[in-house]
Amino acid sequence: MESKLEKKEFNITVYTENQVGLLSRIAIIFSRRKLNIESLNTSPSEVESIHRFNIVINETEEVVRKVARQLEKQVEVLKVYYNTNEDVIWQELALYKVPTEIIAEHVSVERLLREYGARAVVIRKDYTVFETTGHREETDALVVVLQQYGLIEFVRSARVAIIKASDGFHTKLKQFENREPGESASENEYLNNGDKVFTM
Numbered sequence: 001m002e003s004k005l006e007k008k009e010f011n012i013t014v015y016t017e018n019q020v021g022l023l024s025r026i027a028i029i030f031s032r033r034k035l036n037i038e039s040l041n042t043s044p045s046e047v048e049s050i051h052r053f054n055i056v057i058n059e060t061e062e063v064v065r066k067v068a069r070q071l072e073k074q075v076e077v078l079k080v081y082y083n084t085n086e087d088v089i090w091q092e093l094a095l096y097k098v099p100t101e102i103i104a105e106h107v108s109v110e111r112l113l114r115e116y117g118a119r120a121v122v123i124r125k126d127y128t129v130f131e132t133t134g135h136r137e138e139t140d141a142l143v144v145v146l147q148q149y150g151l152i153e154f155v156r157s158a159r160v161a162i163i164k165a166s167d168g169f170h171t172k173l174k175q176f177e178n179r180e181p182g183e184s185a186s187e188n189e190y191l192n193n194g195d196k197v198f199t200m
Contacts, residue, residue, distance in 0.1 A: 040053065116145075
């Protein structure tokens, strides 16, 4: 049985209104607790005018739960969920710039790129840029391979993740909208439900 004191990667999903200054307030919550953010991505969600943050940290579940509670206290934050890597489908995008001359001369490089599912997005006389998506171990492995062929530049995006067991945030919104008039939600309605809180 896994210990809640064991550190591992957690994906924190935050649904918010799109407000100026929210990102800095979210970052402060992590910095005050001396927590390192491994990856941070923000994008529109499936619900119009609502944004979605995906934050990756390596911590214990107890610490992650406390951070999630703190995040939900922000006025613009509508809901927070946290999940392990096993509970989400996730990918990262990576770009690699390599000298075109070397790529042209070495057929083995072309074969390696096919093996890693990479595709050329820009081809110039002096360099070629390849793109691939995958988990960090996969994108890192291609970096190691391309270094011997004169890798010029490498960049990787923040993680994007979808919760496997999620019905989408619009379902939660409909539940809120369908409440009887005068039926108000307590501030920590979901936070007091133990383990059920953070699963969609």
